[in-house]
Amino acid sequence: MRIGALAAATGTTTKTLRFYEQAGLLADPPRTPGGYRDYPAHSQARIGFIRSAQAAGLSLAEIRDVLAIRDGGQPPCGHVTELLDRHLADVEHRIAELEATRDMLRALTRTASATDPATCTEGDICRILTAH
Amino acid sequence: MRIGALAAATGTTTKTLRFYEQAGLLADPPRTPGGYRDYPAHSQARIGFIRSAQAAGLSLAEIRDVLAIRDGGQPPCGHVTELLDRHLADVEHRIAELEATRDMLRALTRTASATDPATCTEGDICRILTAH
DNA sequence: CTAGACCTTCCACTACACTGGAAGGTCAAG
DNA sequence: CTTGACCTTCCAGTGTAGTGGAAGGTCTAG
Secondary structure, three states: OEHHHHHHHHOOOHHHHHHHHHOOOOOOOOEOOOOOEEOOOOHHHHHHHHHHHHHOOOOHHHHHHHHHHHHOOOOOHHHHHHHHHHHHHHHHHHHHHHHHHHHHHHHHHHHHHOOOHHHOOOOOOOHHHHOO | OOHHHHHHHHOOOHHHHHHHHHOOOOOOOOEOOOOOEOOOOOHHHHHHHHHHHHHOOOOHHHHHHHHHHHHOOOOOHHHHHHHHHHHHHHHHHHHHHHHHHHHHHHHHHHHHHOOOHHHOOOOOOOHHHHOO
């Protein structure tokens, strides 16, 4: 299967697949006599794996490490468990931060609706944003 | 006040202040005879404004627009209200996405603790990550 | 007079995951 | 034989918010 077909089958682009190869997520595939990349069928599963791992919030570098462990013949379970725990903590932290931002934005929009534009002065640039 | 003093007074760095100038958030300040930037006292308030607007989740580009409106002599209230509404929607959307990711990660770690490494096969790369 | 603290400009680089485009090669259909 | 789809490599750029460093100028204290 050539690169365009693999891209179409996995919902990616040829550019992305070459990028994954260069980034070490995909091994250099065999080539046709004409020099075209010729992927085996199981490359689809590998791209699918990359997509699910990305959806779980792993970076390409982390996914590359998981794949390297598997490619080395080891089941990557321990490593993955560790990664997942770290990411869960990270995501929870980011959610908490965003919730704080959300609360701040809500307070600011309340301020906005209660603020008479005429009372704004040049000195404070914008009363709405400096009220907190 | 020279750039180092302004940086110290606002908790930024000289690099950041020059960057803000180049990015259009700060007007080119007057210079001393020796060529040093010589900021008026109210620059401190402007930097403070930039920091609070950043804390509210606005990008430097958006802050630059708010400042430009104010610098043009208009109170930026209408613009700011619009920005805040947009950001609130955006932040709520990102929170929802992250919560979905968090739930996925939680499900994955549950899978991980219930998965026997011995049952992993090469074909599926990592049972934990492909189970969902 | 000199050390050193502070300032100047300019260029390059960070992380992340791609994306765009140029110049040219391969292959099947008409 | 040509057209057009598809492929190749390589280089460069996207956006965000700065950071790092080199080479050199300015100013103040001792």
